[in-house]
Amino acid sequence: MNNLNIKKKILGRFLSKLVKNIFSKYYTKLTINRINILNYKHFLLSGNKKKNKILYIHTGYPGGLKKINFYNKINKKYFLKSLKGMLPKNKIGKIILKKIII
Numbered sequence: 858m859n860n861l862n863i864k865k866k867i868l869g870r871f872l873s874k875l876v877k878n879i880f881s882k883y884y885t886k887l888t889i890n891r892i893n894i895l896n897y898k899h900f901l902l903s904g905n906k907k908k909n910k911i912l913y914i915h916t917g918y919p920g921g922l923k924k925i926n927f928y929n930k931i932n933k934k935y936f937l938k939s940l941k942g943m944l945p946k947n948k949i950g951k952i953i954l955k956k957i958i959i
Contacts, residue, residue: 859890859891859892859893860893860895861875861892861893861894861895862895862896863894863895863896863897863899863900864895864896864899864900865899865900865901866900866901867900867901867902867903868900868901868902868936868939869903869939870903871900872939872940872943873943875892875940876940876943876944879953890956891956891957891958892956892957892958893958893959894957894958894959897931897933897936897959898931902927902928906927906928907928908926908928910926910927910928911924911925911926911927912924912925912926912927912930912935933959936959937954937959940954940957941954
C-alpha cells in the first residue's frame with residue numbers, strides 16, 4: 858500500500874502527478890496496490906480559487922439553486938470528483954478509482 862500525503866500541496870498538480878505515475882510506461886499491467894491519500898482536507902488551491910471558486914447545487918425544487926464556497930465544503934465527494942475527472946472514462950478508470958483510499 859502506498860501512502861501519499863497531500864498536506865500543503867496544490868490539488869490539481871498533485872492529482873495530475875498521481876495519474877501520470879499510475880499510467881507511466883513502467884506500468885504495462887495494472888498491478889497497482891492500494892493507494893492511501895492522507896490529509897485530504899489540508900490541500901491548497903492555486904490562485905484566488907480559495908475565495909472565488911463556487912459550487913452550484915440545485916435541490917430540484919423551483920428556486921432551489923444554492924451557492925457554496927468550494928473551500929468551505931471540502932469532503933471526500935468533491936475530492937473524488939476532481940480525481941475522477943483526470944482518469945480515463947472507461948473500465949480502467951473505474952478499476953483505479955476503486956484502488957484509491959481516502
